[in-house]
Amino acid sequence: MNPRLDALLRSTVSAVQANALTPLYALPTAVRRRLAGAPIQIDGNTLDPEIQLLLRVESLLPGTTKTTAAAARAHMRSVTKLVAGHPRELQRVTDLTVRGADGQLGARLYVPRDPGRGLFVFLHGGGWVVGDLDTHDALCRALAADAGLRVLSVDYRLAPEAPAPTAAEDALAAFSWAVEHAEDLGVDPALIAIGGDSAGGNLAAVVAQQTVARDLPRPALQVLLYPAVDLVGRRPSRDLFADNFLLTEEDILWYREHYTPDPAIRPDPIVSPLLADSLTGLPPALITTAGFDPLRDEGIEYAEALTAAGVEVTHLNHPGLPHGHYNLQAIPGATAEAITTLAEHLKAALH
Structure with a gap:
């Protein structure tokens, strides 16, 4: 240079x-x-x-070593402020509480101008260890505004304080709460989707499976954004993109150890939905993957497995983008286009 x-x-x-x-x-x-x-x-x-x-x-910036969960959480909060761009203006944003698996959870409801009757229950990413309502506030605002949907972001409990399957049970309880309170939220109970990014995508996939297994009201759509769906297996993309693309192999292992300190639970579909014995009868799925993502191959494999099981699947692959790109709203080009495409699909599915 x-x-x-x-x-x-x-x-x-x-x-x-x-x-x-x-x-x-x-x-x-x-x-x-x-x-x-x-x-x-x-x-x-x-x-x-x-x-x-x-x-x-x-x-070229000073990095952070994941020494403690508290340090990692603080780092993610600072990074997301940097890349989130200008928050979208909405008709109303309200903090509230929803039911978790054991007590109340914090949540945030995003209401755009002229909303439809659909609701997107959103579960943030962050390896089940980091992330909160604020780290994904900009993304939830953008999806609510562009899709014309209410978005309910849920602050489920994090590991290591609450290891697996706590987050999954919280997510299931929160989704069930949203269905029960659809009238209060101003939505149609038949138009409620569950979704999330990365670890949140994992939780959304688990919720979709568990509503079927437990004979509970099912989501209208499961939205899995570059999801982690297998905490046991390893695929080529883990080696191809092990370093230098936002999510590293070191990160993946660190998160896994915190969320599942007991390795015996990792093959259980409650944490590895790809390993479920059957995927038949699940709600339609919208799955996105990224070309420069160590989790790319397992996301593709889950999309293929769902399709083989007769589930209606829309798979959006963004070949030039890395893991975590939906949070990079300050960046122009393909990242912004991916968010717009996601919003368009949500609008079509839930209106």
Whole structure:
């Protein structure tokens, strides 16, 4: 890199450290491409250049070692503030409580202008250890606004304080609460979806299965965004994208040890929904995967297994994006397009 571009990169890193991505992505497109470097191609996919630029800047920032759950939670809160962009304006955002498996849970209801009768019960990602209502606030706002749906984000209990299957049982109880209180929420009980990203996608898949197994009201749709669905097996994407793409192999193992400290529970579908004996009779599924995601292959495999079991599946693959891209709302291009596409599918399914 020439000295002028090198100085420019250093100045943008300083801006990012000051919690401002705006100067970085305000640069001319040609300059951003040069700062990002030569295209990264792996397994037939080319990394989105806007993501590549973010990853290059991130590599120059002070990192965090996952020493404690508290430190990891604080780090995620700070990072999501950096990448969330400007929060969307809605008609109303209300904090409330919902029923969990053992007591009340915090939750947040997002109501857009002119909402339809659908509801998306959302379970945040973060490896069952980090994440909260605030880390995914921008995403919930965007989905509510663009899909014209109420969104109910649930603050389920986290590991290691509450190991598996606590989060799954909380998610199931919260979904059941939403169905029971559909009239209070202003929605049609037949138009309530369950979904989430990463670990939240895992929980949503478990909820979909458990409503069938326990003969409970079923979701109208299960929305699994780059989900973790197998805590036992290992697939090629885990090696292809083990480092440098937001979610690392070290992260995956750290989260798994915290959520399932007893390895005996890992083959149980309550934590590994891909390993269920039967997938027949499950609600329709919307599954998204990302080309530069270590969880890519298990997400694809789950989509294929559901299809083979006769479940209606819509699979959206974003080949140039990494794990976690729905939270990167400050980044233009393919990331923004992926959020718009997701909202369009939710609107079509729940209106």
